[in-house]
Amino acid sequence: PAVPVLHLFEEIKALGFTGCLNLLHKYINQGRADADRSHISPRRLARMLLTKPDNLKIEHHDLLTRLTAACPEMTQLAAHIRNFAQLLVPAQGNADPLEYWITQVRSADLPHLHAFTRGLERDHNAVIAGLTLPYSNGPTEGVNAKTKLIARQMYGRAGFTLLRHRILLG
Template identity: 70%
Template sequence: LADLIHRFAALLDPADGNAALLSTWITSAQAEDLPHLHAFTRGLEKDLAAVDAALTLPHHNGSTEGVNNKTKLIKRQMYGRASFPLLRHRILLG
C-alpha cells in the first residue's frame, strides 16, 4: 500500500507522461487485494479524462478556489449578524 501511495504521489506533479503512468498505476493497484484502493481506482476511471488533464497540464484554478473558500468562510461567520455592506467591506479588506 505504501509503495502504491508513493507512486501515485509522484504522479501529482504535472508532466507529459503521467497519463500512461496513471494507467499502469491503476492496473497495478487493481491487482492488489485492497478493496478501498479498488474503489478509488474505479473513481479515477469514471472521470479519466479530467484526471489525465490534471496530471499532465500545468494549469489549475487553485487561486480561484481559494478566494471562493475564503469568501464563503467570511459569509458563514457573519450569518445573521450584519448587513451586506459590512460583508462586502470584510471581503474587500480581508
C-alpha cells in the same frame, strides 16, 4: 497473572463490586501493553503513509517502515501510495504511468484501492488533465473558501454592504 479475570470478577462481585466485567478488565490491563508494540491510530498511520517521506521525522519514518513491513498488504499499499504520489506532480508524460499504476493496483488484493481506481476511471479525462496540465483552480477555491468564512462570521450581524466591504478590503 495466573488468575482468570472472570474468577476475580466473581470474587469481588460477592464482596459488593457494582461495576461490570469490562471495567475490571480495563483496570487490570492498564499500563500493561507491550512496550515494543506500536500504539498508533489508523488515522495517524494513514497520515504517515500520505506524508512525503522527506517531511517525516526520523522516528516516524522508522515506525512507518516497521508497520508497513508487518504484513504483505501494508507493504503493497505503501508502495502503491508512493508510486501514485509521484504522479501528482503535473507533467506531460503522466498519462501512461497512471494507466500502468491502475493496472498494478487492479492486480493487487486491495479492495479499497480498487474503489479508488474506479473513481479515477469514472472521471478519466479530468484526472488526466489534473496530472498533466500545469493549471489549477486552487486560487479560485481559496477565494471562495475565504468568502464563505467571512459570510459565516458575519451571519446575522450586518447587511450585505458590510460583507462586501470586508471581502473587497480583506
